[in-house]
Amino acid sequence: MKKIMWFPVLAAGAVAVRKARSRKAGDGRPGDRWLTVTVNRPPEEVGSKGELPPPLDAFATRIDVEIRTAPGDRGTELAVRAKKRPSALATSLPGRLAAQDPRQELRVALREAKSLLETGEVMRPDAPPTTHDRPGGKVIALASRRSGGEGVL
Amino acid sequence: MKALCWEGVNELAVEQVPEPELRNDQDMIVRLLAGTTCGSDLHLIGGYIPAMRAGDVIGHEFVGEVVETGRGVRKHKPGDRVVVCSFIGCGRCWYCANDLWSLCDNTNTNPGIGQALFGYETGGIFGYSHAMGGLRGSHAEYVRVPFADHGAFPVPEDVDDVSALFVSDSVPTGWMGADLGGVKPGDVVAVWGCGAVGQMAARAALLKGAERVISIDRIPERLAMTERYIGSETIDYTRTDVAAELRERTGGRGPDVCIEAVGQEAHSDGIGHLYDKVKQQLRLQTDRPTAVRQAIHACRKGGTVFVLGVFAGAVDKFPLGAIVNKGLTLRGAQMHGQRYIPMLLEKVAAGEISTAHLATHTVPLDEAPRAYDLFKHKEDGCVRAVIRP
Numbered sequence: 001m002k003k004i005m006w007f008p009v010l011a012a013g014a015v016a017v018r019k020a021r022s023r024k025a026g027d028g029r030p031g032d033r034w035l036t037v038t039v040n041r042p043p044e045e046v047g048s049k050g051e052l053p054p055p056l057d058a059f060a061t062r063i064d065v066e067i068r069t070a071p072g073d074r075g076t077e078l079a080v081r082a083k084k085r086p087s088a089l090a091t092s093l094p095g096r097l098a099a100q101d102p103r104q105e106l107r108v109a110l111r112e113a114k115s116l117l118e119t120g121e122v123m124r125p126d127a128p129p130t131t132h133d134r135p136g137g138k139v140i141a142l143a144s145r146r147s148g149g150e151g152v153l
Numbered sequence: 154m155k156a157l158c159w160e161g162v163n164e165l166a167v168e169q170v171p172e173p174e175l176r177n178d179q180d181m182i183v184r185l186l187a188g189t190t191c192g193s194d195l196h197l198i199g200g201y202i203p204a205m206r207a208g209d210v211i212g213h214e215f216v217g218e219v220v221e222t223g224r225g226v227r228k229h230k231p232g233d234r235v236v237v238c239s240f241i242g243c244g245r246c247w248y249c250a251n252d253l254w255s256l257c258d259n260t261n262t263n264p265g266i267g268q269a270l271f272g273y274e275t276g277g278i279f280g281y282s283h284a285m286g287g288l289r290g291s292h293a294e295y296v297r298v299p300f301a302d303h304g305a306f307p308v309p310e311d312v313d314d315v316s317a318l319f320v321s322d323s324v325p326t327g328w329m330g331a332d333l334g335g336v337k338p339g340d341v342v343a344v345w346g347c348g349a350v351g352q353m354a355a356r357a358a359l360l361k362g363a364e365r366v367i368s369i370d371r372i373p374e375r376l377a378m379t380e381r382y383i384g385s386e387t388i389d390y391t392r393t394d395v396a397a398e399l400r401e402r403t404g405g406r407g408p409d410v411c412i413e414a415v416g417q418e419a420h421s422d423g424i425g426h427l428y429d430k431v432k433q434q435l436r437l438q439t440d441r442p443t444a445v446r447q448a449i450h451a452c453r454k455g456g457t458v459f460v461l462g463v464f465a466g467a468v469d470k471f472p473l474g475a476i477v478n479k480g481l482t483l484r485g486a487q488m489h490g491q492r493y494i495p496m497l498l499e500k501v502a503a504g505e506i507s508t509a510h511l512a513t514h515t516v517p518l519d520e521a522p523r524a525y526d527l528f529k530h531k532e533d534g535c536v537r538a539v540i541r542p
Binding site: 038040074075111114115118119120121122123124125126127128129130131132133134136137140141143144146147148149150151152 | 156158161168170171173174176177178179204205206207208209210225241243244245246247250258259260262263264265266267268269272273274277283286287288289297299300
């Protein structure tokens, strides 16, 4: 394996281990924490529980929402969580690689809502692509496709 | 159009790729006037920076001419000559609003990868790893500039392309080391590395009032260039004991501020270099922190060490004890260029900062792999190779 391949694989492994450990830690809702971003706008611009910013508004009937002022003039904390707890299979690593975890689309929507509120747009990747796939590149491509729905939110 | 693409570890090729498109209203397209090699490119070329894909266009330090603007661009129009900051900032998240532009929340289109590596993602950067957005780089005929009103700056008429080029990245990176390192009048500052960023850090320290600035390297041409164009003292680390020399020159105290401008592929002349290189090749550490260790040990009690060099992950034998027991402040950052670029363009125009001397070689885009060969092996006194489409 070329050396460039090692780090993403190790990083993915580290995240998987970290997530597995957090499930063992007696968490009340394992794999189902609040997903949270802080938006650099005042609460009245971020919305209310009954009126969510796009594209989160499409999830309105399926999620619980918390909106609160962030400390220290940092804007507004926007937290969401699916009303229906996802299955263990969906939140497993294979489930996430197959894009079966409902939290993934929720993370994407949360990030996009923040960006739209702050900048008026969601920055899109460059197009058309210049890359061509080799085995290592396919791993990076998959990680990139899932990236918006993964992470520490 | 032609572009310089990463094709694998130590493989670069000039290829035909599709021209970039406007993807957002706040984008613009820039026609390249000049770009440059950067030491941080060597890390990704050599496979030390993760998450590259074959065909990625590299390059992140450039000056160009605006050819097309999106509907949301207010500050630029076709025909404008602009220098573009290597890191992309949205200008409105909390980090950008607080002048921490390289930490932008909204410009890394692959946030999950960056969060897996670092806990939180960085902002996006041109022509770098997919962990930092995977955006196209600037060694091409055209490049898309997202959030153009916040990341592109008009070049004063009396500043030529090559002088402006380095204000895209090298100059603000160096300035940031002195600024966030807290350099103040009367300080003695030591700078590890006499490449472009190290030279600019030394110049920034002098302009911020440092009493003495001492630059450390091993390449004779770079040491001579630093003395001539920057005005700092120098130490050739192959000819003396750096820590002892610094103690002697600082009345036994050690430098007040130590700036590391070397990065993850540091060299040294001791057995430690072999140790670090073996551990890096075995993937027991991702980076060789030789200069960081030396800076931490050399720094005076209660002083500050600022890490400007690019590091990817974990290092071995990190002297945490010295930081705690000497009461040091350790800080690092990717560069918050938007914070400094307008001011730095004025200083270049006023002749307070010289940058043109950094361009020791000029190479056409067709021969860009040769530019990186020259630069990597420091052949023919190469400090920076300018690449012109």
